[in-house]
Amino acid sequence: MRYRSVSVFFVLVWLLIGLLAAGQRGYLRSADATCAEASTIAVTVLAGPLNYVGLNPVMKCELPQPSS
Structure with missing residues (x-):
């Protein structure tokens, strides 16, 4: 039970830094x-x-275009 609360805390801190x-x-x-x-x-x-140690993630996304 204690490990779960500690891990949730670290995940929230990780996402907050992101x-x-x-x-x-x-x-x-x-x-x-x-x-x-x-x-x-x-x-x-x-x-x-990881953003602060040089990782710069950039995503590309191509959505299908509707036919004319």
Whole structure:
């Protein structure tokens, strides 16, 4: 039971650091989020502290276009 609360605490701190990194990079300022921007924000938050040791995750996303 104690290990679960400690691990939840570390996961929350990890994600908070990732959110801080996304904010510092200006990813959270844009109101228009494309697929690529949203996935880059998600990967940056999941990378957490790794952002501060040189990891710069950037995602590309291509959605299918409707036929004309």
